[in-house]
Amino acid sequence: MKKIFRFVKGTFRGKLILCFVLCAVIPILTIGFTSYSVSVKIAKDKLLESTSLSSQQVARAITERMQQTENMADSVHFNLYALNQVPKEPLYQYLGQFSTVRNNITSLANAFDVYHISIFVPSDNFVSQEGLNFLSFHDLNKYFVSKENFIGIGASPKWIYQNNISFPVTVTKGNLPSGILTCYRSTQNSSGEFDYIFGIHITSKELSSILQNSYTNSDINSFLLDENGTVIAARDEAQIGFTLSKERVDNYRSHLNDFSFSTNSNEVLVDEVYSNYTLITEIPDFYIKHNTEILVNIILVSLIVIVLITILVIMYVSGSLTKRINQLSVVMENTKYDQIPEQNILPFSPPAKEEDFDEIDKLSKNFGQMLQVLDESFKDVLDLSIKEERLNYSLLQSQINPHFLYNILGSIRTLLSLNKLEEADQMLYDLSKFYRGLLKKTNELIPIKDELEIATLYMNMEALCKNNAFDWEIHMDDGIENFLICKFTLQPILENSIQHGISSINDKMHIQLSISYKEDMISIRITDNGSGIAPDILADIQKDLSEKNIRYDKHFGINNINTRISSSIQEYGTVNIQSVLGKGTTVHILIPQILEN
Incomplete structure (x- = not known):
C-alpha cells in the first residue's frame, strides 16, 4: 500500500491514473447499480414477449x-x-x-x-x-x-x-x-x-408435437382447449382428454385480449386458435426468476469486466507517452546498415497534419527520413555489389576461353608436325564451328542442350587428335535439357578428364555424362575410368573447392567452374570431386532448376 501511495503521490502517471479512476470508474459503478433494479423488469418483459411470440406462432401453425x-x-x-x-x-x-x-x-x-x-x-x-x-x-x-x-x-x-x-x-x-x-x-x-x-x-x-417443438424450455406448460374446455393437445400428453372446470375456462377466455395475466404461481398467455379453440401458455414464476437471475448475473459480470477493462485502458493511456519513446528507441537500436527496412516502418504513426505533431512525432519523422536516406544509399551499394559480381563472373568465364584455345591449338600443331593434315583440317573446321556457336550464346546462363553441344564439339576434336583413345556416352532425364547452366561448365571438366585421365594402362578410356533431376535441383555427374588423382592432389583440389579459391598456377579450370557455379547468378550451386588413383574420377555438380523465363 505504501508503494501504491508513493506512486500516486510522487509521479505524474500516478496522479493521472487517480484522476481517471475518479472520473470514469465511479460513474460506471453508479450507473451499473442504478440499472440493476430496472433489469429485472426488462428481463421479465422480454421473456414474456419472447414466449408470447412463440405462442402466437403455435396458434398460427x-x-x-x-x-x-x-x-x-x-x-x-x-x-x-x-x-x-x-x-x-x-x-x-x-x-x-x-x-x-x-x-x-x-x-x-x-x-x-x-x-x-x-x-x-x-x-x-x-x-x-x-x-x-x-x-x-x-x-x-x-x-x-x-x-x-x-x-x-x-x-x-x-x-x-x-x-x-x-x-x-x-x-x-x-x-x-x-x-x-x-x-x-x-x-x-x-x-x-x-x-x-x-x-x-x-x-x-x-398437435402436441407442434407445442413441444415451439418452446425451448420444458418448464413452460402449453395446452389447447376446445369449446367445451377439454384439453385436446398439450406439451405434457398426460393432460390430453381432461376437461377443465367452467370457471377456470371462463377465467382464461376473459383475458383473451390481454397480453398476459398472473395467477398464484404462473404468468399466463391466452391466444385464440381458429374459431372456438383456445391456446393456454403457463410460465412458472420460478422460471422467470431463474432467467432473471441469469440476466442480472450477466449484468454484474459485465459491470466487473467493464471496470477492469476501464482500469486497464487507463493504465495503457497513462503509459502511452513513455511507451512510444521506448518503441522508437528499440527501432533505432535494431536498425543496422545492412538491415535497413524497405519502407519507413515505425511502431506508431504521427498525425496527418504536421501542426499536430508533438516532440515524439517530430523525432520519429526525422528518424524515418534518416532511414529513407540510408535505404537509398544501401540500394546503391547493393547495385554496385551486384555489378561487381557480374564483372567478376564475366572475367572468370573469359579466362576459360584462352586456356581452352591454347590447348586446342597445341593439339593442331602436334597434328601438323606429324603431317596429319586431314585431321588438322578437321580440327580447324570443328574449332571454327565451335567458336561460331559459342559467340552466338552471349548470355551468362545457357540451356543445358547448348552446353552439351559445346562439349560434344570439343570431344569430337579431342577424339580426332587422340586417335579415338577415349569414347563417351550421355544420359539425360526427359525435358532437363531446357534448364539453364553456366556457359563453359562441362568443357573444362571434360578437358581435364581427357588430358589427365588417358593412360597406357587402359586400352581405351570411357567417359560417362549423366544429367538427372534431384528433388528441386539438377544433378550432373561426369565419370571416367582413367588414371585418377593422387590423394594429396585430390585433397588440395577439394580444399580449394570448399574455400572457393582460384589459383592460376594449378587446378584453374575446376576452381573457375566452382566459383561461377557457387555465385548468385547460378543461385549458389555446388561442385564436388572424388577420385581413386588408377580407377577413375567423378565430378558431381548440383545446381538449382532455373528456366529461361
Whole structure:
C-alpha cells in the first residue's frame, strides 16, 4: 500500500491514473447499480414477449393445419360428389369410379399426412362394406357421433374432438391414438336424407408435437382447449382428454385480449386458435426468476469486466507517452546498415497534419527520413555489389576461353608436325564451328542442350587428335535439357578428364555424362575410368573447392567452374570431386532448376 501511495503521490502517471479512476470508474459503478433494479423488469418483459411470440406462432401453425384439413375436405367432397353422380348400373362403371375415388382419397391422406379418412354411406350401398375408408351409417356410433350432429350444417365443416375411437387395425397398427380431432362434412339430398358423411382425422399427438417443438424450455406448460374446455393437445400428453372446470375456462377466455395475466404461481398467455379453440401458455414464476437471475448475473459480470477493462485502458493511456519513446528507441537500436527496412516502418504513426505533431512525432519523422536516406544509399551499394559480381563472373568465364584455345591449338600443331593434315583440317573446321556457336550464346546462363553441344564439339576434336583413345556416352532425364547452366561448365571438366585421365594402362578410356533431376535441383555427374588423382592432389583440389579459391598456377579450370557455379547468378550451386588413383574420377555438380523465363 505504501508503494501504491508513493506512486500516486510522487509521479505524474500516478496522479493521472487517480484522476481517471475518479472520473470514469465511479460513474460506471453508479450507473451499473442504478440499472440493476430496472433489469429485472426488462428481463421479465422480454421473456414474456419472447414466449408470447412463440405462442402466437403455435396458434398460427395449428390454425393453418385445421384450414389445410378443411381445404382437403373440399377435395374429398368433390370426389364423393362425383361418385354419387354415377349410376350403380352398370356395376362395372360404378366400381371403376369407386376405385378411382378411393385411390384419390388415399393419395390425399398421404399427401396431407392426416391420420385417417372415414366415409359413411347408406348401408344399402355395397361399398359400405369396404371396411377401411368406406363404412355404413350404422358405424357412426363407433365414432361417438350420429346423423343428428350434422343436420342443418350444410357444406360447413364441423370439428369434433373424441378419444378412445376404435379404428381398423390396418390404420392403427395396434396403437390407438390418445385423442382424435375430426373435421366432419356431410351432404343431404332434396328429401333430407344424407348422401354421405365423412370425417378427416388428425391426432392430438400431432398437435402436441407442434407445442413441444415451439418452446425451448420444458418448464413452460402449453395446452389447447376446445369449446367445451377439454384439453385436446398439450406439451405434457398426460393432460390430453381432461376437461377443465367452467370457471377456470371462463377465467382464461376473459383475458383473451390481454397480453398476459398472473395467477398464484404462473404468468399466463391466452391466444385464440381458429374459431372456438383456445391456446393456454403457463410460465412458472420460478422460471422467470431463474432467467432473471441469469440476466442480472450477466449484468454484474459485465459491470466487473467493464471496470477492469476501464482500469486497464487507463493504465495503457497513462503509459502511452513513455511507451512510444521506448518503441522508437528499440527501432533505432535494431536498425543496422545492412538491415535497413524497405519502407519507413515505425511502431506508431504521427498525425496527418504536421501542426499536430508533438516532440515524439517530430523525432520519429526525422528518424524515418534518416532511414529513407540510408535505404537509398544501401540500394546503391547493393547495385554496385551486384555489378561487381557480374564483372567478376564475366572475367572468370573469359579466362576459360584462352586456356581452352591454347590447348586446342597445341593439339593442331602436334597434328601438323606429324603431317596429319586431314585431321588438322578437321580440327580447324570443328574449332571454327565451335567458336561460331559459342559467340552466338552471349548470355551468362545457357540451356543445358547448348552446353552439351559445346562439349560434344570439343570431344569430337579431342577424339580426332587422340586417335579415338577415349569414347563417351550421355544420359539425360526427359525435358532437363531446357534448364539453364553456366556457359563453359562441362568443357573444362571434360578437358581435364581427357588430358589427365588417358593412360597406357587402359586400352581405351570411357567417359560417362549423366544429367538427372534431384528433388528441386539438377544433378550432373561426369565419370571416367582413367588414371585418377593422387590423394594429396585430390585433397588440395577439394580444399580449394570448399574455400572457393582460384589459383592460376594449378587446378584453374575446376576452381573457375566452382566459383561461377557457387555465385548468385547460378543461385549458389555446388561442385564436388572424388577420385581413386588408377580407377577413375567423378565430378558431381548440383545446381538449382532455373528456366529461361
